[in-house]
Amino acid sequence: MKTCTKCKKEFPLNFFYKKKERKNGHSSRCKKCELLTSRLWANSEKGFINRLFIRINAKTRHKRFRNLSEKEKNKHRCYVTKEKFINLWELHKKKYGYTCALTGVEIIPKTTSNKEINKSNSISVDRLNPAIGYTEENIIFVSNKVNQMKSAVTKELCIAIIKAYEEKGL
Numbered sequence: 001m002k003t004c005t006k007c008k009k010e011f012p013l014n015f016f017y018k019k020k021e022r023k024n025g026h027s028s029r030c031k032k033c034e035l036l037t038s039r040l041w042a043n044s045e046k047g048f049i050n051r052l053f054i055r056i057n058a059k060t061r062h063k064r065f066r067n068l069s070e071k072e073k074n075k076h077r078c079y080v081t082k083e084k085f086i087n088l089w090e091l092h093k094k095k096y097g098y099t100c101a102l103t104g105v106e107i108i109p110k111t112t113s114n115k116e117i118n119k120s121n122s123i124s125v126d127r128l129n130p131a132i133g134y135t136e137e138n139i140i141f142v143s144n145k146v147n148q149m150k151s152a153v154t155k156e157l158c159i160a161i162i163k164a165y166e167e168k169g170l
Ligand SMILES: [Zn+2]
Pocket: 004, 005, 006, 007, 008, 009, 029, 030, 031, 032, 033, 034
């Protein structure tokens, strides 16, 4: 039996995750408390922004990039450190608050694996220019929905669309 340092309840050892680096080979908190803590972290703003960074940083290692050339991979590569990334988010908040840099809609640090929950206004990190990677200048924070719509929109395409609008007087 072992006492959880969080809920102070006593449980058999299999109620604790195995952790090699721990003295007795188990986590100090019970499984339930561990899960609760990680869920709280994932849904906190800090945890959410942290995860966004982890995701973009690992992006080019994803299997869908495996067969791409280095040049293609560079378009998706992360060129900023975690500290820089967190700083960029702080700068975004100063300038835009909790709104999308492109549409002004509210964006929130909401994490969920539940597909039924609408994630369209989750904070999403995008590349302003999809032809270059995640650099300090190119990173923008937008809503998840905008990120999906924008994924292939280049500056040239934007200009062409505006030109067509103007020509048609729309
Ligand atoms: Zn516990």
